[in-house]
Amino acid sequence: MGHKSGFVNIIGSPNVGKSTLMNQLVGERLSIITSKAQTTRHRIMGIVNDKDHQICFSDTPGVLIPSYKLQEGMMQFVETALQDADLFLFVTDFFEEEMNDPEILGRLIKTNAPILVLINKLDLVDESRMEAKIESWSKKLPGASVLPISAMHNVNVNFVMDWIKARLPEGPAYYDKEALTDKPERFFVSEIIREKILKHYKKEVPYSVEIEVEEFFEEEEIIRIRAVIYVLRESQKGILIGHKGLGLKRIGTEARKDIEQMLDKKVFLATPIKVKKNWRDDDRQLKKFGYGS
Numbered sequence: 001m002g003h004k005s006g007f008v009n010i011i012g013s014p015n016v017g018k019s020t021l022m023n024q025l026v027g028e029r030l031s032i033i034t035s036k037a038q039t040t041r042h043r044i045m046g047i048v049n050d051k052d053h054q055i056c057f058s059d060t061p062g063v064l065i066p067s068y069k070l071q072e073g074m075m076q077f078v079e080t081a082l083q084d085a086d087l088f089l090f091v092t093d094f095f096e097e098e099m100n101d102p103e104i105l106g107r108l109i110k111t112n113a114p115i116l117v118l119i120n121k122l123d124l125v126d127e128s129r130m131e132a133k134i135e136s137w138s139k140k141l142p143g144a145s146v147l148p149i150s151a152m153h154n155v156n157v158n159f160v161m162d163w164i165k166a167r168l169p170e171g172p173a174y175y176d177k178e179a180l181t182d183k184p185e186r187f188f189v190s191e192i193i194r195e196k197i198l199k200h201y202k203k204e205v206p207y208s209v210e211i212e213v214e215e216f217f218e219e220e221e222i223i224r225i226r227a228v229i230y231v232l233r234e235s236q237k238g239i240l241i242g243h244k245g246l247g248l249k250r251i252g253t254e255a256r257k258d259i260e261q262m263l264d265k266k267v268f269l270a271t272p273i274k275v276k277k278n279w280r281d282d283d284r285q286l287k288k289f290g291y292g293s
């Protein structure tokens with residue numbers, strides 16, 4: 001048997017556990033995970049290599065109907081992931097009844113790529129209640145296989161790997177066999193900072209924030225990073241900074257610790273905040289932040 005290689009694209013609604021699943025499959029903390037919807041904004045690749053396989057997973061933003069251009073950009077990543085998949089992992093969870101964009105199911109059916117439907121968060125429900133759920137998804141996506149899992153607790157994730165390996169096309173590796181992802185370190189630095197903001201702030205603040213790593217200097221003993229936090233409004237800057245500056249301090253400290261762990265080196269992290277009105281609807285800004293083409 002020859003070498004197998006292909007793109008396994010992870011698609012589904014926001015907050016169902018797509019990123020949790022990819023990290024579990026890859027065995028690394030690549031995508032950020034939070035309890036809020038729209039945590040993932042980009043297509044993030046996680047690559048699994050062994051002697052006979054290269055599996056290129058793509059985590060994607062949760063499918064939604066866009067209401068501003070940033071979300072249009074996010075859905076463009078989903079669009080390309082719909083087009084270049086060898087296999088699909090369609091993730092839903094026990095609680096999802098109807099997708100906010102049910103059209104996506106029609107799109108999935110039309111592609112030729114095999115689909116595995118994963119009903120996530122099995123740990124939160126009685127297994128006996130899963131039967132009906134499995135049947136309903138089998139009707140929605142005829143021809144697909146359906147499997148209940150818990151991505152977080154690693155239940156049935158091994159079966160996902162078996163399903164993939166049995167269907168992966170034969171072919172040479174697309175990426176270096178040492179590669180873990182397609183994204184540079186700077187990207188993960190900005191994601192870690194955004195994760196802390198998603199974790200500690202409510203309402204519109206996390207959705208109004210974008211991070212840009214402006215400087216990344218590696219010295220012998222330390223890496224100096226300057227990451228600008230962009231917000232939409234002056235008032236959001238105040239909220240982020242918080243009483244006596246403690247809010248921003250907490251973000252900086254928590255992010256720095258995670259970044260140090262990722263880079264395995266001491267880090268100095270500066271996180272100035274800048275107001276950029278309307279960045280979520282500004283094509284030029286969005287392009288600079290890595291959205292759109």
Ligand SMILES: Nc1nc2c(ncn2[C@@H]2O[C@H](COP(=O)(O)OP(=O)(O)OP(=O)(O)O)[C@@H](O)[C@H]2O)c(=O)[nH]1
Binds near residue numbers: 149
């Ligand atoms: N109980 C339970 N929670 C889970 C499981 N998998 C994921 N979660 C939680 O569900 C929430 C969303 O997980 P994510 O992996 O960020 O979901 P996502 O689909 O990537 O979300 P978006 O990036 O916003 O589209 C987080 O709070 C996870 O901890 C699971 O198997 N069981």
Ligand SMILES: [Mg+2]
Binds near residue numbers: 020032039
């Ligand atoms: Mg995600």
